Every structure is written in C-alpha cells, then in structure tokens.
Amino acid sequence: MTDQRLEDVLGRLRDEGVRVTLPRRAIVSALLGGGHGHVTAENVTAEVQGEHPEVHASTVYRTLDTLERLGVVYHVHLAHGAAVYHLAEDAHLHLVCASCGVVIEVPEDVFHTLADGLHQGFRFTPEVRHFALSGHCDRCLPR
Amino acid sequence: MTDQRLEDVLGRLRDEGVRVTLPRRAIVSALLGGGHGHVTAENVTAEVQGEHPEVHASTVYRTLDTLERLGVVYHVHLAHGAAVYHLAEDAHLHLVCASCGVVIEVPEDVFHTLADGLHQGFRFTPEVRHFALSGHCDRCLPR
DNA sequence: ATAATTGCAAAGTCTTTGCAGTTTG
DNA sequence: CAAACTGCAAAGACTTTGCAATTAT
Secondary structure, eight states: OOOHHHHHHHHHHHHTTOOOOHHHHHHHHHHHHHOSSOEEHHHHHHHHHHHOTTOOHHHHHHHHHHHHHTTSEEEEBOSSSOOEEEEGGGOOEEEEETTTOOEEEEOGGGGHHHHHHHHHHHSEEEOTTSBOEEEEEGGGOOO | OOOHHHHHHHHHHHHTTOOOOHHHHHHHHHHHHHOSSOEEHHHHHHHHHHHOTTOOHHHHHHHHHHHHHTTSEEEEBOSSSOOEEEEGGGOOEEEEETTTOOEEEEOGGGGHHHHHHHHHHHSEEEOTTSBOEEEEEGGGOOO
16 A cells, blocks of 8 residues: 555655655655646645645745656646646646647657757757647637 | 838727827837847836836736737747747747757748647647747757 | 726735744654 | 754745726827
8 A cells, every 4th residue: 555656756855865754755645646747836735735734835846846856757837827747757748729728748759850950950959848839729720 | 210110000009999109109119129029028118118217017018918919019938037029020939048048039930840740640730939949059958 | 078098006826035943864 | 963844924026907097089
C-alpha cells in the first residue's frame, strides 16, 4: 500500500539534500495521486489542504519550484491563467483552443521539423514545452 | 506634418462608430511614433503621459483593447511579463530566449509546415502570433 | 441630448518574498 | 544544533472593473 513512486520521489529529495517534510510529502502525494496532469498550484493546494489545512499556498509554490528544479515536475503556461504542473515523466506538448479552452496533448516529435528549421534559419532552439501553442480546434475555427 | 497614418486610423475609428477622443488620439500617436514595435501598455502610458499627464493607465488598456478589436494592433505574450503591442501591419512571429530575453522576429511562413501537420494530425489550427515561442538562442544554449 | 468615454480608486489574479518561529537531518 | 523549511501577512506585477463626471457626435 505504500506508494513506491512516492518513496522514489522522496528518496530523490533526500539525495539532493532537500528535506522531507509533511507538506512536501502531501504535495508529492497529491501530484502522484491526482495523476491526470494539468493541475494548477491552486488545485494542489486545495487537495493538500483537504488533509492538512495548515499547509499554506506559499509552501505549495515553493515546493513546486523545488520539485521543478529537481526535475520531478515541470510547468506549462496554457493560456492567460495559472500555470499547470505535470509530472516530468508525462512530458508532452500542449495545444490550447483560444475559444473553448480544450487542451490537446501531442508528442514532442511533431515539432522536430519546425525545430530544425528554426535552428538552421535563426540559430534558435525552441523549447515548446514551457508554453502551450495557442490556436483553434476545428469546431471553434473562426469563419 | 499631419501624420497621414494617424488620420487613417482615426478615420477607421469613426467609421466603426468609435469616438475620437484626446486620449485615443495620443495613444494612437504614441503607437505610430514609437514605431519600432514591442511596446507594453506601460510604455504607451508613459509616452502618452509625457504630453498628457491626466490620461490614466486604465484608459490606455481600454483603448488598446478597442484598437485590437478593430484590427489596428495586436498583442503578444513574449514571456512571463507584460504583453507587448504591435501595429497589425507589422505582424510577425516571436522567438524569445528564455535566458537572455532576446526577441527574434520571424516571418509567419516558417510555421506553415507545422501548421499543416497539426491541422492534419490534430484538427488544430495554431495561431502562433499570440504567444511567443520560448527557447534558447545559440549563445544561451544549455550545456 | 444621449450614449460613449474617461479618471479614479479599488479589486482581482497569480505568484513571490521577508521574517520569526519550527522542524529536519 | 545548524541549516532548511514553514506559516503568515504583505507586497508585487499586470490588468480589469464599477461608477460618477465628462465629452463627442
């Protein structure tokens, strides 16, 4: 019943000299448990506070930063609102419809051609993970 | 000496039933005058207030919205900070280095292949103008 | 005249920060 | 025990909004 993935992550924290505290344990649990990606810091806070109401939002932000530094999670800006967090192992790219907000997840390799072109033409290496690509899904296509 | 482009824009406002006021005149002037793109609402406000200190930032935001609705300007989110505004006629895409912040402007057609691929594969039409593409320029490339 | 627009102040959203007290290793 | 971490409250950056007074048409 002890979640192995939880222990793995906590082990990684300890290996890095990062202390394992009750808030961190709860936050990592929430991330692993919620599972299905796209959680905001606020979502995580709410979930954690269900069990541990004393854990403050600022701690959640700080912990998410720490986890990102360690490569456990990363965050994406989907649109104008709050950033969403993912487990790093679930890495993928995001297409967001500017009208209806639907999020389409796509594998990274879809961008290879573009990345090659940008690198050759402009000496620029895109990092398409960190910001979603805005646009329109077919049903919201203007006109 | 009367700026023809200014009068053109103001004419467009009137045609749309939008009133031409002193703040709007000053804001459009600032956009046309500053010229070289990438201005934030705050930049515009500062410039306008040089001549007309009574014009309030909220008016600038409202006017920029109006101008965007009319297709005179559009705004882009370069990174985490404030949005930047462009004259619509200067439309182009933006690559932003996450390390040094340099902004590289590229023609839209660089994205055609990607756009076709996304449309065929995911029924999604990217609108690459509204958010910059984050990444790293060669001199900031990690590792 | 009258509907649009403005200035102002206040609020709103998301996130960060300073600090004193608490906890981990 | 020392260094790391936390809760709290406050601030910070950017933008939006409600409203009464003003202004363009």
